[in-house]
Amino acid sequence: MVCPYLEYRTHDESHEFDHPRAYCGASEAFVSPMQADVCNDRDRFDHASYCSVYRRLVAEIESGDD
Amino acid sequence: MTYDDYLAGKKVILTVATTGGVHGKDANLNLPEQPAEIARDVRECERLGASIAHVHGRDEYGENSAAHLQAVNDAIRDHCEDVIIQNTTGGQSAYESRVRGIRTDPPPEMASLDMGPFNRGQHIITEHTRHNIESLAREMRERGIKPELEAFNNGHLNETHRLIDLGLLEEPYYVNLIFGGGTFSMPSPRNLLNLVDNLPENAEFNVLATGRHQLPLTTMAVLLGGHVRVGMEDNLYFERGRPAENNAQLVERSVEVIERLGREIATPEEARSILGMD
Numbered sequence: 001m002v003c004p005y006l007e008y009r010t011h012d013e014s015h016e017f018d019h020p021r022a023y024c025g026a027s028e029a030f031v032s033p034m035q036a037d038v039c040n041d042r043d044r045f046d047h048a049s050y051c052s053v054y055r056r057l058v059a060e061i062e063s064g065d066d
Numbered sequence: 067m068t069y070d071d072y073l074a075g076k077k078v079i080l081t082v083a084t085t086g087g088v089h090g091k092d093a094n095l096n097l098p099e100q101p102a103e104i105a106r107d108v109r110e111c112e113r114l115g116a117s118i119a120h121v122h123g124r125d126e127y128g129e130n131s132a133a134h135l136q137a138v139n140d141a142i143r144d145h146c147e148d149v150i151i152q153n154t155t156g157g158q159s160a161y162e163s164r165v166r167g168i169r170t171d172p173p174p175e176m177a178s179l180d181m182g183p184f185n186r187g188q189h190i191i192t193e194h195t196r197h198n199i200e201s202l203a204r205e206m207r208e209r210g211i212k213p214e215l216e217a218f219n220n221g222h223l224n225e226t227h228r229l230i231d232l233g234l235l236e237e238p239y240y241v242n243l244i245f246g247g248g249t250f251s252m253p254s255p256r257n258l259l260n261l262v263d264n265l266p267e268n269a270e271f272n273v274l275a276t277g278r279h280q281l282p283l284t285t286m287a288v289l290l291g292g293h294v295r296v297g298m299e300d301n302l303y304f305e306r307g308r309p310a311e312n313n314a315q316l317v318e319r320s321v322e323v324i325e326r327l328g329r330e331i332a333t334p335e336e337a338r339s340i341l342g343m344d
């Protein structure tokens with residue numbers, strides 16, 4: 001399952017691309033091709049274990065729930 | 067490979083690494099990702115003197131895809147004269163994906179062979195176990211592919227000696243000494259000297275240094291009788307605050323430096339001869 005924060009976009013405020021690219025809705029930034037492997041749960045990766053941004057967000061949400 | 071090789075005017079093998087697996091157009095719009103773009107860059111670099119093209123595959127979103135190596139290889143063969151294709155088998159993906167770098171048709175003349183794992187970000191260690199490395203080395207030998215031995219740090223030279231002791235490599239061993247952050251060798255002239263001192267007998271070495279270390283450490287390699295790899299995979303900037311316009315810009319500067327220092331650039335044919343591939 002890919003990360004729920006992952007989108008594919010052609011632009012943001014400071015970038016404009018010919019083709020859609022991986023964009024992180026949580027950090028509001030395009031992600032590198034290397035990171036996109038994690039966002040897409042590709043190969044041995046899963047975003048819940050390998051992404052610092054996602055882990056931090058989940059920790060924040062959980063601590064807010066307490 | 068020694069300073070004597072420099073004095074003797076041994077030719078320099080120049081490798082261009084156009085794309086890599088780390089950065090994308092989000093970091094520098096000029097980084098080529100699609101097969102035709104990569105092939106155009108390689109052709110321009112070959113014209114300037116690059117004899118080896120280190121190749122990664124990307125999909126339509128610019129993401130890493132070993133499945134796209136075939137298309138990149140085909141495009142390079144269509145556009146270029148005689149450049150040596152060196153496919154990656156490295157990076158963070160699983161073995162089954164990385165091994166595709168030596169299973170293109172026809173196989174590449176060369177492929178990278180990482181000598182051990184390294185860190186990526188906070189949670190990733192690449193999966194270069196001894197078992198995986200030996201399997202790749204064996205298959206490369208069966209297919210007649212010359213490995214470039216990627217020594218990301220000092221310990222990876224131990225592993226290189228170990229592979230030689232196992233009889234899995236053929237002379238001359240082509241070792242790529244890698245400098246940068248994280249688990250790469252710390253980039254300094256003294257560390258380069260030390261690593262060169264610890265190379266196996268009958269080795270040729272190449273230097274890859276990331277970012278602002280690219281120019282000084284590859285220049286030092288020229289003086290030590292080694293070879294040079296440059297390109298946007300390793301360095302997105304031409305100089306501080308000035309993004310590289312293309313790979314050719316970095317190659318052109320290296321050619322100028324190498325020639326100023328009195329060494330000539332090897333043609334692909336001469337590179338094959340230096341590396342025992344003919």
Ligand code: SF4
Binds near residue numbers: 051
């Ligand atoms: S960077 Fe992390 S949080 Fe953002 S889309 Fe990718 S996996 Fe999700």
